[in-house]
Amino acid sequence: MLLILTHENSDFDAVASLWAAHRLHPEGVPLLARRLNRNVNQFLTLYWGVFRYRRQDDWRRQKIDEVLLVDTHALPSVRGLRPQTPVRVIDHHEKEMVRPEWRVHVDPVGATTTILAEMMQQAGLKISSEEATLFLLGVYEDTGNLTYDTTTSRDVRVAAWLLENGADLSAVRRFMEVPLTAEQQQLYERLLTAAKWHHIGGHAIVVAAARGADDFDDEISSVVGRLRDALLPPAMFVLVALPHRVHLIARSNEESVDASAIARAFGGGGHSRAAAATIHETTLQPVLERLLDLLEEKVQPVVRVSELMSHHVKTVQTSDRIADAAGEMQRHGHEGFPVVDEGGRLAGLLTRRAVDRAITHELGHLPISQIMKPGRYTVRPSDSIVHLQEIMIEEGWGQVPVVAENDPERLIGIVTRTDVLQQLMRPDKRGRKPNLVEQLQQAFDPNLWRLIEAIGREAATLHLPIYFVGGLVRDVLLGKRAVDIDIVAEGEAIGLVDWLVRRFGGKQHTHQRFGTAKWMLSPEVWKKIRGGAAAGEEDGVSLNHLEQTTAIDFVSARTEFYEEPTVLPTVVRGSIKLDLLRRDFTINTLAIRLDGAHLGELLDFYGGLRDLEQGLIRALHSLSFIDDPTRILRAVRFEQRLGFTIEARTLELLENSIELLPRVTGARLWNELAQGFAESDPAAVMRRLAELGVLTQLDPRLCWSEAAAAAFIRMGAVLADPAWSAAQPRIGEAGVYLLLWLADHPHPVQEAVVKRLRLSKEMATVLEKLHELLHALAALPAGAPASQVEKLCRPFADFPAALLAARVWLDGQPAAGQLDRYQHRWRHERTEISGHDLRAFGLEPGPWYGEILDQILAARLDGKIATTAEERALLADLAREEAARLAAETARETPTTRQPDRGKNGE
Numbered sequence: 001m002l003l004i005l006t007h008e009n010s011d012f013d014a015v016a017s018l019w020a021a022h023r024l025h026p027e028g029v030p031l032l033a034r035r036l037n038r039n040v041n042q043f044l045t046l047y048w049g050v051f052r053y054r055r056q057d058d059w060r061r062q063k064i065d066e067v068l069l070v071d072t073h074a075l076p077s078v079r080g081l082r083p084q085t086p087v088r089v090i091d092h093h094e095k096e097m098v099r100p101e102w103r104v105h106v107d108p109v110g111a112t113t114t115i116l117a118e119m120m121q122q123a124g125l126k127i128s129s130e131e132a133t134l135f136l137l138g139v140y141e142d143t144g145n146l147t148y149d150t151t152t153s154r155d156v157r158v159a160a161w162l163l164e165n166g167a168d169l170s171a172v173r174r175f176m177e178v179p180l181t182a183e184q185q186q187l188y189e190r191l192l193t194a195a196k197w198h199h200i201g202g203h204a205i206v207v208a209a210a211r212g213a214d215d216f217d218d219e220i221s222s223v224v225g226r227l228r229d230a231l232l233p234p235a236m237f238v239l240v241a242l243p244h245r246v247h248l249i250a251r252s253n254e255e256s257v258d259a260s261a262i263a264r265a266f267g268g269g270g271h272s273r274a275a276a277a278t279i280h281e282t283t284l285q286p287v288l289e290r291l292l293d294l295l296e297e298k299v300q301p302v303v304r305v306s307e308l309m310s311h312h313v314k315t316v317q318t319s320d321r322i323a324d325a326a327g328e329m330q331r332h333g334h335e336g337f338p339v340v341d342e343g344g345r346l347a348g349l350l351t352r353r354a355v356d357r358a359i360t361h362e363l364g365h366l367p368i369s370q371i372m373k374p375g376r377y378t379v380r381p382s383d384s385i386v387h388l389q390e391i392m393i394e395e396g397w398g399q400v401p402v403v404a405e406n407d408p409e410r411l412i413g414i415v416t417r418t419d420v421l422q423q424l425m426r427p428d429k430r431g432r433k434p435n436l437v438e439q440l441q442q443a444f445d446p447n448l449w450r451l452i453e454a455i456g457r458e459a460a461t462l463h464l465p466i467y468f469v470g471g472l473v474r475d476v477l478l479g480k481r482a483v484d485i486d487i488v489a490e491g492e493a494i495g496l497v498d499w500l501v502r503r504f505g506g507k508q509h510t511h512q513r514f515g516t517a518k519w520m521l522s523p524e525v526w527k528k529i530r531g532g533a534a535a536g537e538e539d540g541v542s543l544n545h546l547e548q549t550t551a552i553d554f555v556s557a558r559t560e561f562y563e564e565p566t567v568l569p570t571v572v573r574g575s576i577k578l579d580l581l582r583r584d585f586t587i588n589t590l591a592i593r594l595d596g597a598h599l600g601e602l603l604d605f606y607g608g609l610r611d612l613e614q615g616l617i618r619a620l621h622s623l624s625f626i627d628d629p630t631r632i633l634r635a636v637r638f639e640q641r642l643g644f645t646i647e648a649r650t651l652e653l654l655e656n657s658i659e660l661l662p663r664v665t666g667a668r669l670w671n672e673l674a675q676g677f678a679e680s681d682p683a684a685v686m687r688r689l690a691e692l693g694v695l696t697q698l699d700p701r702l703c704w705s706e707a708a709a710a711a712f713i714r715m716g717a718v719l720a721d722p723a724w725s726a727a728q729p730r731i732g733e734a735g736v737y738l739l740l741w742l743a744d745h746p747h748p749v750q751e752a753v754v755k756r757l758r759l760s761k762e763m764a765t766v767l768e769k770l771h772e773l774l775h776a777l778a779a780l781p782a783g784a785p786a787s788q789v790e791k792l793c794r795p796f797a798d799f800p801a802a803l804l805a806a807r808v809w810l811d812g813q814p815a816a817g818q819l820d821r822y823q824h825r826w827r828h829e830r831t832e833i834s835g836h837d838l839r840a841f842g843l844e845p846g847p848w849y850g851e852i853l854d855q856i857l858a859a860r861l862d863g864k865i866a867t868t869a870e871e872r873a874l875l876a877d878l879a880r881e882e883a884a885r886l887a888a889e890t891a892r893e894t895p896t897t898r899q900p901d902r903g904k905n906g907e
Helices: 012-024 038-047 112-123 129-143 153-164 169-176 182-194 221-231 259-265 284-298 322-332 352-360 385-395 417-425 436-443 446-461 471-477 493-504 523-529 576-581 608-614 631-642 648-663 666-677 682-691 706-719 732-742 747-756 761-778 786-796 800-809 814-824 835-840 848-861 868-893
Strands: 002-005 066-070 087-091 103-106 196-200 203-211 235-242 245-252 274-279 336-340 346-351 399-404 407-416 466-469 486-489 507-511 516-520 551-556 558-561 570-573 591-593
Touching: 002 012, 012 038, 012 066, 012 112, 012 129, 038 129, 038 169, 087 112, 112 129, 112 153, 129 153, 129 169, 182 203, 182 221, 182 235, 196 284, 203 284, 221 235, 221 245, 235 259, 235 284, 245 259, 245 284, 259 274, 259 284, 322 336, 322 352, 336 399, 336 407, 346 352, 346 399, 385 399, 385 417, 407 417, 436 446, 436 471, 446 466, 446 493, 446 523, 466 471, 466 576, 471 591, 471 608, 486 493, 493 507, 493 516, 493 523, 493 551, 631 648, 631 666, 631 682, 666 682, 666 732, 666 747, 682 706, 706 732, 706 800, 732 747, 732 761, 732 800, 747 761, 761 786, 761 800, 761 814, 786 800, 786 814, 786 848, 800 814, 835 848, 835 868, 848 868
Parallel strands: 002 066, 066 087, 087 103, 203 235, 486 551
Antiparallel strands: 196 203, 235 245, 245 274, 336 346, 399 407, 466 486, 466 591, 507 516, 516 551, 558 570
């Protein structure tokens, strides 16, 4: 026999799961627990004719072949149940300690009823309206009417299915809102009187402990629900002492306050939002003391303002004009500014709404003081997010200035309503947040990591937040090795580098205008970082190897705004949050903090980690491609490099902005194309650009051909040949890829692309040379002798990129083999004799010197001669022929001597 069981003090989720399991296993017996919640008991009394559970009083000892536990991991005591009886578990709670031989099915949904209802759907079972009502009660009760944080989309879909199958919402409301009994009301009043607020880890937690009446035999969870509704605490823990036991009921709305962790410590269970335990203790006070100790131990610290704030707040003065403030808001995208008086003291807050209304009424000439919200409401970095919310709610300030811990007059940052909402709406990622310190260590050479740690310690000394940002963070999270090291400082990067040079040595190159600095590392720096170890090696890493990292770039956090679409932005100093906002896609907006105790902290203001995990390329805002259309090419590059997908809305924005590409300068477009050519699969990048219509924006006649794609793929194999890789074309590999792309386009199209991309004169010349070379090779016979090939290729020797592109393009054709032999051997062939030898033969210098030497080289290339003696013999023949030719020409050019005309009578 299969016995189906659930937990004591059964709620609707328990009894609904019990019946759903019985529907799935009709042979099983659904045995009710001894104690049911009062509203559950009332429901079953009314609907007992529909739901034929077995009550404990009706249970008789019999052989149990298997147990199915639902909505619990705890096996209750039942007559006939043996320790070796096989057990299956279906539950939505986090997995607790169970026997290893048990089969456990746990799904992280809001209610166990959801799991079993899905199984019924899959099995194609039909349910009655009464069953649908019971199941909906189970889902609603454990998800707080689908409002608890543990609610999932699966719970919502199941609720919809139950409504479609006739669930009665009026019955659900009636049994979810059962009034308290007189005994429950008395307990409620005792708990309300005993309730105390405790501030633990920055959280406001209610703890209420009271003794129930000796004869109390009613449900406690309903009392706790009413108490929770009255006090509205973020978390609440209730202890009720009854004869021989103490009941713990835990409720929490805070991610950092795990109700189940506390309940498990007392031998109970549940999930993070609702849990309970029965403690076999006769005295209330020791249990209360242990509860308070556990809360101090297990409650995670609350989020602080320091984790949300943006540094280096921008302010306006009371005397500034409203119109000027409107311009600043438009430039920076801020919703408000703190207002300071002439002494720099906080005077109030200026909101975008107030500015917009003033501008609408043509009051832009007035001073800000006339429309600002007066007041001096501030928070400190150590204040909790709860305190921040209270200020925002009570005072109506959507942007609250942050002041220094020990100096309430010094503004150091700002925190906004958006910051709070992003924190509150962030999904619970406990257990999935990567160990970023560990991943950073894996991404860097050990000694280079020591240097980064040292930089972080020095920055902490200066109270200067520093970060890795963008692509480096993205690649670290993807498990790739770090290559280029750039550090963003939320403050003066130049001052930090100056400090590092004085502290460790090296040199610095700075650009005051851009707030950037380069720390040039020296052997002295590495010796100090390695703790003064002997120069040469340590941990198997030589100093010479370390010196491959010769410099680290530092930049001050910046923000930017676009005066006009498609033009380069204006850049000004800003916070790290604004610095990340100016980037292209969410996956490039991640940052890792490096200074002091913050080492390894991940900043994710814009959902970059989520998109990285889901493999999506998502633009930060709807004007992203309008501001900078080159991001279109960048989106494709990242999509192909990472194997990601351009998110649907981003793809729509991209396609709508393609027509702006003609307004972008050729130099910027060529820079993006060159970076695409540098990808591991540039053919995939070009194919995607063609699909999206990007290439025809450069010239309507441009296309992407399969021949070009094949040539791109062959490029790597050809460059693996040392003879070709040593050619080192001055236009770079990107230039060669451009030649291959344009190789099968008509010459007018090639010229148009050169003009549109503003390519260098050298690039244009090489493209023309490739055009000439391919035409010449096309006319070359398949069996042409070496001398003919060498003579054809010789004029292109100064254009190795053209030769390389032709070799790749013609791969598989006879001309490709001829180019290979030219590159490997024929271009290196030289004659042993020279012009001196020709002079020794009595030949006067002239153009025929080159012709004779070419003939000797051709004979050597074609295998007709091989030694110096044979060269000299051939030279002798050629010299004699040349001498004879010259003599004949001289004879023809010498005029015949004319005899005097003696006339007819000329004796």
